[in-house]
Amino acid sequence: MDLGLKDKVAIVSGGNKGLGAACAVSLANEGAKVFLTARNEDDLKNVASEISAESSVEVGTLALDITEDGAGDKIVTAALEKFGRIDIVVNGAGAARGGSFLTVEDQVYRDAFELKFLGAVRLCRAAIPHMQAQKYGRIVNIIGMFGREPAKQALPASAVNAAFMTINKGLSQEYGGDGIFVNAVDPGPTRSERILRLFADMAEANGTTPEELENGFRQQIPIGRLGEMEEVARIVTFLASDAAGNLNGTVIPVDGGMVKGIF
Numbered sequence: 001m002d003l004g005l006k007d008k009v010a011i012v013s014g015g016n017k018g019l020g021a022a023c024a025v026s027l028a029n030e031g032a033k034v035f036l037t038a039r040n041e042d043d044l045k046n047v048a049s050e051i052s053a054e055s056s057v058e059v060g061t062l063a064l065d066i067t068e069d070g071a072g073d074k075i076v077t078a079a080l081e082k083f084g085r086i087d088i089v090v091n092g093a094g095a096a097r098g099g100s101f102l103t104v105e106d107q108v109y110r111d112a113f114e115l116k117f118l119g120a121v122r123l124c125r126a127a128i129p130h131m132q133a134q135k136y137g138r139i140v141n142i143i144g145m146f147g148r149e150p151a152k153q154a155l156p157a158s159a160v161n162a163a164f165m166t167i168n169k170g171l172s173q174e175y176g177g178d179g180i181f182v183n184a185v186d187p188g189p190t191r192s193e194r195i196l197r198l199f200a201d202m203a204e205a206n207g208t209t210p211e212e213l214e215n216g217f218r219q220q221i222p223i224g225r226l227g228e229m230e231e232v233a234r235i236v237t238f239l240a241s242d243a244a245g246n247l248n249g250t251v252i253p254v255d256g257g258m259v260k261g262i263f
């Protein structure tokens with residue numbers, strides 16, 4: 001299936017590692033020009049070189065902390081300078097520490113919201129006016145299944161994800177009429193640096209080892225394994241494309257069937 005992504009311009013936050021980088025590679029493999037942003041410049045350059053070598057599409061990068069004031073505007077300005085338009089935004093930046101509720105301090109919640117929730121809000125607020133002007137845009141949010149089914153040792157991430165789902169739905173309602181479609185993926189546990197750190201936090205809080213914790217997760221996943229980043233990236237790429245035609249305001253679980261609820 002031709003996804004029609006050739007020469008589309010995609011901003012990917014969190015694009016220098018993990019799920020964001022996997023999405024950038026996947027979008028570039030479909031011919032999209034990608035603009036990557038995250039803090040670590042070396043990691044950004046590494047992913048950019050990998051993409052240029054594999055797919056020979058143009059890549060732009062901007063190293064910045066998305067929690068800074070004005071970060072969304074800076075990213076959008078730099079992407080427009082590089083490519084002249086923005087068709088797609090993938091919100092992939094995010095991370096939240098876990099731990100037992102009684103020991104997790106306010107700052108952990110603040111940091112989690114500041115990065116993942118407000119980072120996405122800022123980037124969308126800056127990109128949407130350009131998408132409105134061209135009557136076309138695709139926003140894909142990488143949220144996470146803990147938003148639907150809170151994990152007791154990862155409540156900051158669970159709370160952020162639930163709030164993010166509200167924004168996902170709200171933006172789809174507000175801007176669908178402008179040709180801007182907003183959708184999300186809800187990954188289950190997917191092998192990345194971040195999930196391994198989160199497992200370590202949760203294991204400490206549970207008095208167990210990260211390996212035992214991972215085994216425990218596996219047993220809860222009907223397909224019996226963690227997800228792979230490329231599996232999330234393929235769904236994000238589909239949602240960023242016109243092949244996703246009539247999808248707007250959805251959150252697609254990519255979790256091997258781990259979420260049990262029917263909604």
Ligand SMILES: NC(=O)c1ccc[n+]([C@@H]2O[C@H](COP(=O)([O-])OP(=O)(O)OC[C@H]3O[C@@H](n4cnc5c(N)ncnc54)[C@H](OP(=O)(O)O)[C@@H]3O)[C@@H](O)[C@H]2O)c1
Nearest residue numbers: 014018019038039040065066093094144189190192194195
């Ligand atoms: N992996 C999973 O199992 C899983 C499951 C459900 C949901 N998710 C969600 O998917 C998203 C990506 O997770 P991941 O597993 O791929 O994590 P990751 O490998 O740690 O990637 C996180 C990304 O966010 C960037 N980032 C962190 N702090 C930043 C800041 N202050 N400013 C700008 N960028 C920042 C990181 O780059 P720098 O550090 O260089 O800034 C990195 O690119 C997260 O929102 C996570 O909650 C992941």
